[in-house]
Amino acid sequence: MDIHTTKFELLKAIIENENSEFIQKVAHFVKREKADFWNELGSAEQKEIKKGIR
Structure with a gap:
């Protein structure tokens, strides 16, 4: 199908x-399912990702 x-x-x-x-x-x-994965992350995870982007 x-x-x-x-x-x-x-x-x-x-x-x-x-x-x-x-x-x-x-x-x-x-x-x-439509939820933004960013909002599902903890603040520590968000900080690490932002750090990696910089």
Whole structure:
């Protein structure tokens, strides 16, 4: 199955699903995946990366 077919099937499953808990889980997953990795790092890690860039 190619990526476009997979995306279509996912979209179809979401649209047809009436289970609000399922929809909330999907929404939470998508938001987590979009999170900027920088914000997930600790301050010590951020400082080391900035140091490395300099």
